[in-house]
Amino acid sequence: MMFARLQNCVVFLFLVSAAFSPLASIGTAGDTVAVADGGSAEAVAQATIEDSFIYKQVEHESKPRDLRIDWTRPSDWQAGGSRGAVVFFHGGGWVGGEPGPFAKHSQELAKLGLVCFRVEYRLLDKKGTAPPDVCIADAQDAFRFVRGNAKRFGIDPNRIAAGGGSAGGHLAAYLGMMDDEIVEGVSRKPNALLLFNPVYDNGPGGWGTKRVADQYQEYSPAHNITADDPPAIVFLGDSDRLIPVTTAERFQRLSREAGLKSELRTYAGQPHGFFNVNRSGGKYYRETLGETITFLRDAGWMN
Incomplete structure (x- = not known):
């Protein structure tokens, strides 16, 4: 694959000053933010702090x-702590999107004590046929950056989940299912996966096949499940035109055959993207968030 060549063109900013010099502060504890679960905006604002930082510099044109990376933390957060964390990757077919869609998830999880990160990554040309190498490279580097700076972010390096929707779910699952690559002593393998209608089967007949072609074994999480992979929870509408329920059922079956904890939640009549806060009045956002909280709580990640 192209990752070695790609990494030659980037400059990593593993510096304390970079990690804690906000690129653009997007809120502070006390700002009013919208919520969709019936809670008060003021309660969320008092419970979370929002900032951004640079994790990587690349060549572009x-x-x-x-x-x-945008990050959300509880108002009582302190560096040097050992909180659980989630690193979210947005969807958009590898060709669109931005870190915002999981902001509400992050705020609610931060109210329960977690630290949440939302990653900006490079996108592919919509008219091109290139595989998602740059997306994957950025996802790996972002996750390593968070784990490598765990103490300064006040999180436990052994309790960091990767989450994402659609193509972002692919990136999260890629980190979890593909063989780990240790860089400067830092693993990029998550400790849990939170997958919202993930396009994680890129084999023949699966999503993204036109870009990965006969190299799908190098890209498809569903074709790389092994016993050392993290536990996962998957959310899928049974009317999703991109991901058949049979694909998710196969993923769950193979995961369990490998001895992994794998949970699948399906939602009747729901299409791709059903879990977003602005869909169905937030009904499925609330339901999937509740299931996410239960999954992490059962794993001992929060009270």
Whole structure:
């Protein structure tokens, strides 16, 4: 694959000053933010702090481009702590999107004590046929950055989940299912997976096959399940036109055959993207968030 060549063109910012110099503060404890679960905006604002930082610099059109991570933490957060964490990747078919869609999830999870991160990553040309190498490279680097700076982020390096929706679910699952690659002593393998209609089967007949072609074994999480992979929970509407329920059932079966904890939640009549806060009046956002909280609580990640 192309990752070795890609990494030659990036500059990593594993610096304390970079990690804690906000690129653009997007809120502080006390700002009013919207919520969709019936709770008060003021309660969320008092319970969370929002910031951004640069995790990586890449070349873009012969110019340097900064890639950021937005992060949400509880108001009583302190560096040096050992909280659980979630790193979220947005969807968009590898060609679109931005870190915002999981902001509400992050706020609610932070109210329960977690620290949440939302990653900006490079996108593919919509008209191109290139595989998602740059997306994967950025996802790996972002996850390692968070884990490598766990003490400064006040999190436990052994309790970091990866989550994502659609193509972001693919990136999260890729981190969890593909063989780990240790860089400077830091693993990029998550400790749990939170997958919202993930396009994690890229084999023949699966989503993204046109880009990965006969190299699908190098990209498809569903074709790389092994016993050392993390526990996962998957959310899927049974009317999703991109991901058949049979694909999710196969993933769950193979995961359990490998001895992994794997949970599947299906939702009748729901299409792709049903879990987003702005769909169905937030009904399935609330339901899937509740299931996510139960999953993490059962794993001992929060009270």
